[in-house]
Amino acid sequence: MKRWGSMILVASxxxxxxxxxxxxxxxxxxxxxxxxxxxxxxFWTFNELHAVFMDEAVQAWNEQNKxxxxxxxxxxxxxxxxxxxxxxxxxxxxxxxxxxDIEISKFANYLKGSTPPLVALNDIVDPxxxxxxxSRLENYAKDGNYFGIDYHVGATVMYYNTEILxxxxxxxxxxxxxxxxxxxxKKVVAATGVPMTTTEVTEHWSxxxxxxxxxxxxxxxxxxxxxxxxxxxxxxxxxxxxxxxxSIAVAAPGGFHHxxxxxxxxxxxxxxxxxxxxWYMGRFVSYMPDLEGKIAIRPLPVWEEGGNRSAGMGGTxxxxxxxxxxxxxxxxxxxxxxxxREGSINTxxxxxxxxxxxxxxxxxxxxxxxxxxxxxxxxxxxMLLEVKDELSPTSITDLFPEAVSLxxxxxxxxxxxxQSQTAAEALKEAADELRAK
Amino acid sequence: xxxVLFEIKKSKKHEVxxxxxxxxxxxxxxxxxxxxxxxxxxxxxxxxxxxxxFQEVLGFGEVNFVGLKNYKNLMNPHYYDALSVSFRYxxxxxxxxxxVPLLLATLLNSKNLIGRNFFRSSLFLPALTxxxxxxxxxxxxxxxxxxxxxxxxxxxxxxxxxxxxQDAKTGMLAMVVLCVWRWMGVNIIYFLSGLQNIPAELxxxxxxxxxxxxxxxxxITVPSLKPVIIYVVTISIYGGFSMFAESFAYWSYRSPxxxxxxxxxxxxxxxxxxxxxxxxxxxxxxxxxxxxxVNLVQLMFFGFFKKESE
Numbered sequence: 001m002k003r004w005g006s007m008i009l010v011a012s013x014x015x016x017x018x019x020x021x022x023x024x025x026x027x028x029x030x031x032x033x034x035x036x037x038x039x040x041x042x043f044w045t046f047n048e049l050h051a052v053f054m055d056e057a058v059q060a061w062n063e064q065n066k067x068x069x070x071x072x073x074x075x076x077x078x079x080x081x082x083x084x085x086x087x088x089x090x091x092x093x094x095x096x097x098x099x100x101d102i103e104i105s106k107f108a109n110y111l112k113g114s115t116p117p118l119v120a121l122n123d124i125v126d127p128x129x130x131x132x133x134x135s136r137l138e139n140y141a142k143d144g145n146y147f148g149i150d151y152h153v154g155a156t157v158m159y160y161n162t163e164i165l166x167x168x169x170x171x172x173x174x175x176x177x178x179x180x181x182x183x184x185x186k187k188v189v190a191a192t193g194v195p196m197t198t199t200e201v202t203e204h205w206s207x208x209x210x211x212x213x214x215x216x217x218x219x220x221x222x223x224x225x226x227x228x229x230x231x232x233x234x235x236x237x238x239x240x241x242x243x244x245x246x247s248i249a250v251a252a253p254g255g256f257h258h259x260x261x262x263x264x265x266x267x268x269x270x271x272x273x274x275x276x277x278x279w280y281m282g283r284f285v286s287y288m289p290d291l292e293g294k295i296a297i298r299p300l301p302v303w304e305e306g307g308n309r310s311a312g313m314g315g316t317x318x319x320x321x322x323x324x325x326x327x328x329x330x331x332x333x334x335x336x337x338x339x340x341r342e343g344s345i346n347t348x349x350x351x352x353x354x355x356x357x358x359x360x361x362x363x364x365x366x367x368x369x370x371x372x373x374x375x376x377x378x379x380x381x382x383m384l385l386e387v388k389d390e391l392s393p394t395s396i397t398d399l400f401p402e403a404v405s406l407x408x409x410x411x412x413x414x415x416x417x418x419q420s421q422t423a424a425e426a427l428k429e430a431a432d433e434l435r436a437k
Numbered sequence: 438x439x440x441v442l443f444e445i446k447k448s449k450k451h452e453v454x455x456x457x458x459x460x461x462x463x464x465x466x467x468x469x470x471x472x473x474x475x476x477x478x479x480x481x482x483x484x485x486x487x488x489x490x491f492q493e494v495l496g497f498g499e500v501n502f503v504g505l506k507n508y509k510n511l512m513n514p515h516y517y518d519a520l521s522v523s524f525r526y527x528x529x530x531x532x533x534x535x536x537v538p539l540l541l542a543t544l545l546n547s548k549n550l551i552g553r554n555f556f557r558s559s560l561f562l563p564a565l566t567x568x569x570x571x572x573x574x575x576x577x578x579x580x581x582x583x584x585x586x587x588x589x590x591x592x593x594x595x596x597x598x599x600x601x602x603q604d605a606k607t608g609m610l611a612m613v614v615l616c617v618w619r620w621m622g623v624n625i626i627y628f629l630s631g632l633q634n635i636p637a638e639l640x641x642x643x644x645x646x647x648x649x650x651x652x653x654x655x656x657i658t659v660p661s662l663k664p665v666i667i668y669v670v671t672i673s674i675y676g677g678f679s680m681f682a683e684s685f686a687y688w689s690y691r692s693p694x695x696x697x698x699x700x701x702x703x704x705x706x707x708x709x710x711x712x713x714x715x716x717x718x719x720x721x722x723x724x725x726x727x728x729x730x731v732n733l734v735q736l737m738f739f740g741f742f743k744k745e746s747e
Contacts, residue, residue, distance in 0.1 A: 080689070090497055112497070113498075113499045401711055409695060414694060
């Protein structure tokens with residue numbers, strides 16, 4: 001009797017384990033839903049806020065489309081885990097969600113081969129083309145097909161700590177060129193002892209925007225490696241000189257601008273300015289509360305007169321996968337969430353991002369006060385409208401993920417931190433490695 | 438009616454039972470779960486990784502055979518960096534994780550120690566934590582502000598704060614410290630169980646002969662523990678070369694200047710960041726070869742194969 005009891009116990013354990021597996025691998029978003037005729041769509045992301053944004057968008061969709069209700073199942077995974085899981089699901093042909101977020105530096109991995117497992121989004125992009133910052137969509141395009149819709153423009157700007165600059169007697173509106181910026185930096189260091197800025201030495205956000213601003217890139221439009229061209233070497237040398245020749249910059253504590261060390265340092269007034277894209281505003285609000293009211297946002301200084309004053313950086317493309325059983329609905333929903341005027345306004349009010357639809361930038365809703373205007377003051381979008389035509393597209397090729405990782409691990413670290421290689425040497429080495437692929 | 442059915446069932450059951458109890462079948466039945474999971478989750482992936490190492494995985498469902506190209510690509514500075522980091526890491530972990538736990542185990546085994554059980558369990562506790570959770574703690578402990586744990590300790594000796602995680606030497610130290618903290622207790626358990634099998638008479642005889650503590654340790658304890666030491670060295674070599682989580686906890690998959698790039702993190706970067714599964718498989722195949730080779734040399738060095746030929 002006892003033996004039977006234990007066998008039943010084992011059997012039920014096995015069954016429950018198998019059932020557990022079954023539900024984990026369950027069908028992601030079949031056409032039939034649980035609630036009446038609502039269609040279930042699944043959405044994977046690596047950012048909690050993106051999930052909040054999409055849940056909000058679904059509510060709006062369901063109010064407008066009574067006959068096509070959507071039940072969105074958002075799942076938030078850690079950054080690496082989500083990208084790996086998605087890559088494996090798409091490689092193996094099963095288990096992928098209907099919608100997913102793919103970060104720009106990983107995007108190329110999903111466009112490999114002749115038949116990418118993503119759905120072309122041209123029919124939802126084309127109708128609103130003239131209202132979009134198209135350079136952002138080029139990042140997720142292949143052979144004329146657009147595969148991802150970004151959340152933001154990611155215009156790179158300069159965040160000035162007006163308190164420190166005021167103490168040094170620097171007027172930020174007089175900083176026009178990078179030369180002016182360096183001169184102002186020297187004044188700040190002399191007057192306050194605080195460095196003008198910090199430079200990332202283990203990530204690429206101090207380097208990539210600068211070369212993009214000059215119209216250069218890691219790859220040219222044909223996809224050839226131009227990482228070691230003259231402009232790129234000169235720009236890296238400029239960063240080196242800021243740190244070691246003019247001594248106006250220091251390596252970012254922790255190595256990059258997303259480290260806890262950096263946030264603590266900056267929050268205490270550790271540096272007088274910071275160059276990062278617009279989406280970094282949220283980090284100020286969340287992690288550097290003591291700087292509220294002290295930070296002013298301005299376009300970047302220019303390399304030469306009339307040059308670009310910004311660069312579109314970073315991003316996350318939302319995609320529809322070919323494994324989705326309701327591709328058309330998923331596309332229509334994506335358009336309503338991210339390409340409509342309302343959706344674009346939500347990207348600002350909910351996420352604090354600069355939406356890719358520039359025609360909403362002067363909408364009254366964009367200047368209504370929220371936590372970002374409280375922190376940074378008004379007039380953010382007036383400034384953005386000024387620079388909207390000064391954003392170059394970046395060339396994303398199959399090798400882009402590897403190029404980014406080489407720049408992060410080798411180039412900027414060896415030149416700006418270890419000082420074990422010159423700008424020209426490090427860039428040549430990395431470029432040669434990419435060319436050999 | 439029921440009675441008849443019951444009888445039939447019973448006789449059938451008898452037959453099944455007899456079959457299951459036969460000496461030919463039972464052993465296979467018992468090892469079947471292992472064999473099945475080995476075939477499915479180990480042998481099959483190993484074989485397909487081997488095949489994939491000769492392929493270029495172009496995209497989704499598209500593969501090309503490229504011969505030895507992936508193996509030729511191994512001649513690159515990143516691979517050498519990964520090899521060097523893995524070798525050094527394995528060396529340092531074994532350098533610390535054999536003698537120190539051996540000594541501690543001997544101490545913990547002595548009946549004179551007060552609070553023996555307390556020390557045993559507290560030394561073992563770190564092994565139960567997740568390496569990622571522990572890694573977060575160590576990542577902050579080795580942060581570069583003057584107020585971080587590691588820099589405060591340096592401060593007591595009047596040393597300037599260091600940027601621990603951006604330098605090859607201190608980065609290696611950080612990884613080894615995390616590993617030692619986690620695995621010390623496990624190795625102590627191995628050695629303790631070995632120690633308890635050494636007959637007390639040996640020590641009594643040594644006492645009569647007038648041997649001191651050191652004589653007893655080096656002439657009785659260490660030789661008697663040889664099988665345990667061989668086992669611990671073998672798994673430490675395997676553990677050292679397959680290390681990934683410690684490095685990932687500190688730097689994610691991209692450590693500056695490759696200071697934490699181990700062979701497994703190189704596989705991870707190649708496969709998942711660069712989506713180059715063919716090349717990643719080739720690295721994996723060489724890793725398998727390296728671990729087997731190093732362990733064979735080590736076992737030969739300890740005379741593990743001698744016994745059978747004697």
